[in-house]
Amino acid sequence: MTTSRVESLAAGATYDVTRGPHWVLVVEGAAVLHAGAAHPLLPGDAVLVSARQAFTLVACSDTELHVTDLAVGVPTHPLPSVLVVTDFATRHDGITALVRSCPTVAQCGPPLMSSSYANLVGAAMTESWLEDQGLPTRDDPASDAAVAAVVAAVTASPGEAWNVDRMAGLVHLSRSALGDRFRRELRLSPAEVLREARMQEARRLLQSGDAPVEQVAHAVGYGSSAAFSRAFTSQHGVPPQAWRTTAGRPGRSASATAARRLELARVGQRAS
Structure with a gap:
């Protein structure tokens, strides 16, 4: 936040x-x-x-x-x-x-x-x-110690040269064993968790400073700004620079359409 x-x-x-x-x-x-x-x-x-x-x-x-x-x-x-x-x-x-x-x-x-x-x-x-x-x-979804250790490592240092082999090696598991544990615990693959950790850090860097997109790309572990832009756009629907420009800056219009006004009236009646 x-x-x-x-x-x-x-x-x-x-x-x-x-x-x-x-x-x-x-x-x-x-x-x-x-x-x-x-x-x-x-x-x-x-x-x-x-x-x-x-x-x-x-x-x-x-x-x-x-x-x-x-x-x-x-x-x-x-x-x-x-x-x-x-x-x-x-x-x-x-x-x-x-x-x-x-x-x-x-x-x-x-x-x-x-x-x-x-x-x-x-x-x-x-x-x-x-x-x-x-x-x-009340249960802890990351009860598997290996999953918890990998998640902690990649979220702490998302810019490092992570791949699934390195993540598996960190906890002395094979790629397939680590993947099975991630899907069982989080319903996500190790690669998906790594991508989200990197995207979270990228959003923070884009919104909190003026660093060029290329610098942000390297800071979150991408070898080129092009690769980072493709990954970011796939996840967010817009390129990094466009996201930076619009994030947290909502536009407004003066009124709703007639159809929405009808819906608003109905909801207003329920609210009262």
């Missing part, structure tokens, strides 16, 4: 984001999130949108949102690209109080505190979603 802010929308206004990641908490009012499907959001609801997902949020009434660019680093469970948790504010009242008392990252203290803040929100969203799906929430 690198940005955090409060957004106020008038009734009918839209909040458009070309790409995630975003975490949105509805503090007051009601809205409809459009991201493939329509997701009505009432006061206290929260939604986590992945880095690859564009979305538009339309206010049903005067609405206050708390918005951050929270991203899941290396997921411990396979999560949907749009994860909605109803009544988040009541289910996690302590975290909600923290969010409301700390509306911007600058107010949250040093980077370590901001990271801890992000971890709290991410864990609460994941646990609530698992609970809503009827899935266990």
Whole structure:
């Protein structure tokens, strides 16, 4: 998480984001999130949108949102690209109080505190979603020590010359054995985990500084900016420089379409 802010929308206004990641908490009012499907959001609801997902949020009434660019680093469970948790504010009242008392990252203290803040929100969203799906929430998905060791190593140093052979050698396993353990524990391959660790660091570097894309590419383990750009575009839908330009800078339009207004009215009636 690198940005955090409060957004106020008038009734009918839209909040458009070309790409995630975003975490949105509805503090007051009601809205409809459009991201493939329509997701009505009432006061206290929260939604986590992945880095690859564009979305538009339309206010049903005067609405206050708390918005951050929270991203899941290396997921411990396979999560949907749009994860909605109803009544988040009541289910996690302590975290909600923290969010409301700390509306911007600058107010949250040093980077370590901001990271801890992000971890709290991410864990609460994941646990609530698992609970809503009827899935266990208290087990440790990375219970395999070999998987945990590899994940820790690649996330700590994503720019090193990692490949599956080196990852397997780190824990004295064959490629196939490591792959089996990763799929069993995380439902992801070692290569997918490595890619996400590198993309997480790339997003941080792109958004937090002005380093050239070529420098970011080498910092996250790619031999050329072309290879990095292909990988980044495949994951995010836009090239690195375009993502840097638009990330966290949503556009707005003054009103919704007639069809959306009808939907807003229906959701507004349910909210009242």
